Each structure stands twice: as C-alpha cells, then as structure tokens.
Amino acid sequence: MKYPNASRPVVLLQPHHGLRCFLQSLIQETDGLHLAAHAADSLTARQTLAGIDNPIIVADPWLPPCSVFDLCKNLGPHQLILYSSGEMADVTLSWAARYRSGVVTGADPVDEVRAALHASLSGIPYYSSSLRNRHTLSGVGSTPFESKVLTILAEMPANRLAILLLSAQGYRVKEIADLLDVTAKSVDSQLYRVRKSLGVHDRVELTMLCLREGLIRIPGLEERMQSLCIDCARPQTSSIGQALLCEFIESEVLCDEKTPTNACA
Numbered sequence: 001m002k003y004p005n006a007s008r009p010v011v012l013l014q015p016h017h018g019l020r021c022f023l024q025s026l027i028q029e030t031d032g033l034h035l036a037a038h039a040a041d042s043l044t045a046r047q048t049l050a051g052i053d054n055p056i057i058v059a060d061p062w063l064p065p066c067s068v069f070d071l072c073k074n075l076g077p078h079q080l081i082l083y084s085s086g087e088m089a090d091v092t093l094s095w096a097a098r099y100r101s102g103v104v105t106g107a108d109p110v111d112e113v114r115a116a117l118h119a120s121l122s123g124i125p126y127y128s129s130s131l132r133n134r135h136t137l138s139g140v141g142s143t144p145f146e147s148k149v150l151t152i153l154a155e156m157p158a159n160r161l162a163i164l165l166l167s168a169q170g171y172r173v174k175e176i177a178d179l180l181d182v183t184a185k186s187v188d189s190q191l192y193r194v195r196k197s198l199g200v201h202d203r204v205e206l207t208m209l210c211l212r213e214g215l216i217r218i219p220g221l222e223e224r225m226q227s228l229c230i231d232c233a234r235p236q237t238s239s240i241g242q243a244l245l246c247e248f249i250e251s252e253v254l255c256d257e258k259t260p261t262n263a264c265a
Contacts, residue, residue: 008121009036009052013045013059013068019085019106023058026110030117042066042162043179056120058083061092062215065169066162066179069095073158081116081126088131089214094154102126149213152197163190167203168210 010027012035014020020038027035036052039045042063049055049071059068061082072080080101082092088105096103102116108128119126153161159180166176173191177184200206210216 007032007034009034009055010117011036011045011049011052011055011057012038013040013042013057013063013071014038014083015040015060015064016085019060019083023083023113026113027058027117030114032121033117042068042071045071055079056117057081058117060084061088061095062165062217064165064216065171066165067158067215069099070158070162070180072099072101079120081120083113086214089150091150091153091213091215093131094150096125098154100125103131104128105130149198149209153213153215156194156197160190160194163187164194164206165210165215167191167194168207168216170203170207 010033012020012023012027014023017040020040024035024038027033033056036055037048039048042065045059045063045068049057056079057068057072058081059072061068061084063071068080068082080099082088082096082101082103083105084092085106087107088096088103093103102119102125104112104116104126105128108130112128116126116128156164159182162180163176166179171179173184173187176187180187195201195206198206198209200209207216
C-alpha cells in the first residue's frame with residue numbers, strides 16, 4: 001500500500017485484539033497518518049520500531065512483558081500517545097509527564113483519541129478532558145504520591161523498570177539479560193536495587209506488588225470478571241457464574257485425567 005509522502009507512520013502497540021482493531025480504524029481515518037506496523041508485546045515492538053523512522057507511537061503504557069517506556073525513552077515529546085482501557089494510575093501519569101506523552105483512557109469519548117492523534121502531528125502532547133485537572137500532570141517529581149511505592153516506581157529508570165517487570169512475570173536473569181542485551185551481572189545488580197528500594201525479598205513478593213499496582217496483568221482476568229470476550233471485549237452470553245462453573249468442570253476433568261489409576265483413594 002502506498003502512502004502520501006507527507007504522511008507520518010504510526011506504530012500501534014496494544015496487547016488486546018479488540019482495542020487494537022478499534023485504534024487501528026481511528027488511525028487510518030486520520031489525515032496525515034498511516035498505520036505502519038503494530039505489535040502485541042514489547043519484545044516484538046522492539047524489533048518493529050527498529051525499522052521505522054520518526055514514528056508516532058500509540059501504546060498501552062504497561063505493554064507486556066516490560067512496558068513501553070524502555071522502548072520509547074529516546075522519543076520526542078510529540079511521538080508517544082498512551083492509551084489504556086482503564087483508569088490511569090498516578091504512577092502511569094507521572095511517567096507520561098516525564099516523556100511529555102499524550103494520554104487518553106477508555107473512559108474518554110472517541111473524539112478524545114482523534115484529538116490526541118491530531119495533536120501529535122503538531123508536536124503537542126494531548127491530555128484528555130478527564131485527565132487535564134489531575135495533579136500528576138503538573139510535572140515529574142512535584143507531586144506528593146499517597147504511596148511510597150508509587151513514588152519509587154515513578155522515579156525509577158526505564159531500564160530498571162523493564163527488568164523489574166520481566167522478573168515479576170517469571171523471566172530468569174539470563175533470559176532478561178538476553179532480551180535487553182545487557183549482562184547477567186547488570187540484571188542481578190538492578191534486581192538487588194529494586195528489591196531493596198521496594199522492600200521485597202523475592203520474586204513472589206515482587207510479582208504480587210506489580211499485580212497490586214496494576215503494572216502487570218493476568219491475561220484475560222479483567223475480561224472474565226466482566227463477562228467479556230477476551231479477544232474482542234464484547235459481552236458474552238454466559239454469566240460470570242456460568243463461566244466459573246465451566247472452568248471448574250474443566251479443571252476437574254483435567255485432574256481426573258492426570259490421576260494415576262493406582263492412586264490411593
């Protein structure tokens with residue numbers, strides 16, 4: 001497909017298939033922009049971004065497994081738009097202020113997304129109407145966070161945040177080093193600093209902290225709790241109770257299949 005010479009490439013980084021389709025349609029109908037590529041995880045995104053010059057990036061802030069911030073630390077202020085299906089946490093807004101990125105949430109009208117896309121062409125970070133009066137947008141380091149943990153996370157270097165998220169999701173030190181192209185010794189050192197600053201002792205505590213602060217998600221959990229389709233976010237015909245019952249029956253069947261015939265009664 002050919003695009004006008006003046007058209008800016010957009011890279012869409014969104015793990016949810018339904019949201020990806022929704023945002024893709026908005027990008028394609030915006031004059032001056034064209035969708036150059038998309039990715040559902042930050043590891044694929046790293047490779048995708050390497051081949052595209054001067055892109056505008058529309059991204060889930062906590063794009064699994066290691067967020068979008070480490071990918072975009074060298075971008076200009078008008079090149080990143082954060083879009084989240086849920087409400088933005090204070091720590092996310094602090095990172096948005098640090099990168100001077102636009103911010104829109106799923107609770108905002110569709111026109112807010114369009115406005116953010118148009119603003120990116122003018123080099124202006126756009127904050128949706130629901131966020132303009134939020135105190136965390138006034139600047140990095142000037143906001144008193146309610147939680148000491150959020151303050152630490154908001155001030156954490158992007159590479160250390162990436163290592164934190166990868167570790168919390170079960171990646172081993174050697175795997176993290178290979179993915180981020182650093183040494184295993186460097187990963188160990190950063191993890192030590194993470195655990196010391198956050199007051200956690202092992203990977204289990206780190207994972208629970210990240211889940212509690214909304215930095216990582218259990219795939220499909222939010223959709224299941226809302227009785228939504230995991231792929232398209234449309235309402236399912238079955239109730240939450242029915243869905244849980246089906247999962248229980250399936251787990252019982254799997255357990256029965258795995259039980260040895262000579263097991264004790």
